[in-house]
Amino acid sequence: MTDGPAGVLAAGRCRRCSAELTAWERSRCGCGGPLGASQAETLYAVACSLAGPVHVRDLVRLALHDHQHAIAEASAKVAVASDRRFCWSGAGVYALYRHGPLPGPRNLEHVSRVVLTTAGGPLTVNALDYCLKALGYRYNPASLRNAVRQSRRIAPLPDGRWWHPVGEEAERTLIREVPVVPRQGHREWAGVRDALAVRVATALSEREARLRPVAEPERFGLDWGGQVSLW
Known part of the structure; x- marks a missing residue:
């Protein structure tokens, strides 16, 4: 070339x-x-x-x-x-x-699906919000909550986190419904997916580091025990 x-x-x-x-x-x-x-x-x-x-x-x-x-x-x-x-x-x-933002999605529900697919596990809305803001998205947090709750593909868990199907079949469905890559672009999808997984992991680690001082059991002389959750 x-x-x-x-x-x-x-x-x-x-x-x-x-x-x-x-x-x-x-x-x-x-x-x-x-x-x-x-x-x-x-x-x-x-x-x-x-x-x-x-x-x-x-x-x-x-x-x-x-x-x-x-x-x-x-x-x-x-x-x-x-x-x-x-x-x-x-x-x-x-x-x-x-x-920073991802190719393909045209709304918060689609973006959330892609991120949850690569996050390595379910996330709370607050953790998901942190990841999306780190990727450069701009929106009202209430809009994200509504998008997640109204999604047919994202499901709530009893602990307050939100889950999206993972695995090869789930990924095929995802890129068919959210065109992150052109059709038949499975190799390109793998590249975007793996790069995003690193970016999401970095954002979650950064969030945990920022929240950890607040979650210290004896912060301000109080014993919070296990009541403070980072997620």
């Missing part, structure tokens, strides 16, 4: 900007400018130039400022919502995989 104006994939990364690319980005990066004249290509080039999730209105503003491409906000919302290169990050907020 040789370098091109759009940046070419090299071992899963763009040779020009070194950003990690997903299977949805089809081995091409927009760091060198729009890959075509469409609204989606201009918006993708804008997203490639950013450091994190932004609202669609900011993508529109930068499309005009950086590329002299005037796009109506309503049209931009349709373009990014239907283009899986863009990762939904909250209400009207989008990013790319390189920024």
Whole structure:
């Protein structure tokens, strides 16, 4: 492969900007400018130039400022919502995989399913919320609770944690219902899954470390016994 104006994939990364690319980005990066004249290509080039999730209105503003491409906000919302290169990050907020959020999900229930699949076990809503915030998602915590409770795939456990099916068959169902990767992209899914498992484990370890001082049995001279839970 040789370098091109759009940046070419090299071992899963763009040779020009070194950003990690997903299977949805089809081995091409927009760091060198729009890959075509469409609204989606201009918006993708804008997203490639950013450091994190932004609202669609900011993508529109930068499309005009950086590329002299005037796009109506309503049209931009349709373009990014239907283009899986863009990762939904909250209400009207989008990013790319390189920024943290996951490719495929378009709502909190779908994001929660993917994270719970890779978490290594059930999680409380608070722990799940910490993981999603660490990935860059922006939302009201009450929305997450509603999404989990209303899900047909996520089930509550008696101890207050929430569970999602795991295993090969469960993963096939997941990627069929939540297109994290293109169809038949099981190899790509394994890469996303394993990378996410590390990120989730890191977030949970960080959360535990932050909560542990609060959960110390003799904190403030009181004996809390086993009443304080980290999860």
